[in-house]
Amino acid sequence: MKFPRPSPPASNAGVKVRAGTVSEVREDAGVRVRAGAVPEVRAEKLCVEFGVVRALENLSFALRPGSLTAVIGPNGSGKTTLLMVLAGLLQPSSGSIGRRSSVAYMPHQNGHGAPIPLIVAEVLVMGLYRRLGNYRRMSAAERERLTLAAERLEVADLMRRQFSEISSGQRQRVLMAQTLLQQADLVLLDEPITGLDLASRRRIMDVMSAECGRGAAVVFSTHHLDEARHGDQVLMLDNRLVAKGPPEDVLTKENLETLYGERVIHGAPDCDHPADRLLVLDEHAHGRRLETAQQTTLQ
């Protein structure tokens, strides 16, 4: 099931979407996106080395405004490194990335177990810092945007809770809402759907495509091939670019075998092909969770 873009999704099986949310954003986008206003981000021959470890080798790709890019690859393949380089948190050892105007970056699994007294609302307000600066108070419109972002990620009822005390899935959604509020041109999300339940995953996928609709270039890393298929572009990493392009060209048996080959074959009983197995497994899991989700909604 493909997330339709740029037109709003017609059906959202199993997931309740607040009426109007997505289309509102689209309208918003219509005002904001001027054709050609935001140039595409071009990475040329990016290399990143950590001492002797070559985390990334010779990556070249482009990120168009309004496009969704999925980065996939096994553990240690350089996904996080790539996002950090794109965010400007890490300098590439060689190669170049074009100028990026504004960047939002959502780190994977924020390890904020440290019990600092900070409530969810305060975390969200941080997302407005570029607008508010050090001391300006939120205007009514900004307050509304904050509420809207919280509602879109279903964290509105967590606003007064301590950030350190909510679950990691809830934290991820809060950080996603914070990311939305930044209205950046380049939105980088490190494993935004890892560890989330089906409904939250769908919700985040929706929000990501809405961000694209707004004109942002969205890049997310993931281990979920199913969600990766919703990208306009997939970058397949294994410390180098194994493949890039539209999902149907990249997520092929051959490529997946190169990437996951042995690991999958070992774990899979009687299966013709590792890639099938991988995709089928993913679908199965997806389907099962969908059923469970629907049952729960019915109760």
Add this chain to the structure above:
Amino acid sequence: MDFLTDPWAWWVEPFSDNPFMQRALLAGFLAVLSTSVVGTWVVLRGLSFLGDALAHGVLPGIAVAFILGGSVTLGALLAALAMVGGISAIRNLSPLRDDSAIGLLFVGMLALGVVILSRQSGSYVGDLSRLLFGSVTGIGGNDLLRSGITAAVSLGGVLLFHRPFMALTFDETQARLLGMRPRLAHFALLVLIANSIVASLQVVGTLLVFALLVGPPATAWLLVRRVPLMMAVAVLLGWLATYVGILVSFHHDTAAGATMALCSVGLFLAVLFGRALAQQGRKAMQRRGAKRPKGAHSPDGPAPIRSAANESNPT
């Protein structure tokens, strides 16, 4: 037991009768205002060691100012700023963790202070002990003005940098991406710490200033869980400690700075144990509340014994 039997004479008269006590109290309150709001971030960001090191690291500045006959406040401020700069430099230049950088500078500055002082004859000792342990009772109008200014700087700084400090506490990388300048904010915090330390030198002295910087905010953290509230509660707690400390010192002729520091730490321990007891109590109540429905006919009377008896021989 005078403070119970004759509360007016114990709690109020020392201040109404003695202008120097009024000045001492005011100076104490201003120092607390400064240290508590800045100290809240020190506690939240886990910079206690840095705060402590800064507090002691001002010694060479004080010593030099002393010998040259200059302003001690200025000397301390310069030494503190030098130390702040040094820590930032080590932080940026070396892979060392912050605590090592701080420790090195801390001991270096302390040693430098002692070396400078050891060259001098013994005539300073009395004056020096005033600086090490404070001299809250010898405060003049000028000192009050200075305290007022430093308190205003602390408050202003904390207000101005509230959002960056918050984000910095949350996640430094994220703060940078959100458009803040975490390095600058961190440096600003260090300067504010230095400022509030210098502000309270005269009240509690370099050796004990830490008690005011960390004591009240740490206590406040046990009680409330919002940053602005923490600051407010810390200020109130700090004021309480100062007030009681000055009075105890007045009535029992103890060292004022040390007594205030002791009150601050004592308050922390009292709240800590009080909280633990309250939690225990609440748990016990819950347990009893959960059991009550079973112990059918146990009204409000001396429940524990009866319900225990009920349980020991179930029908």
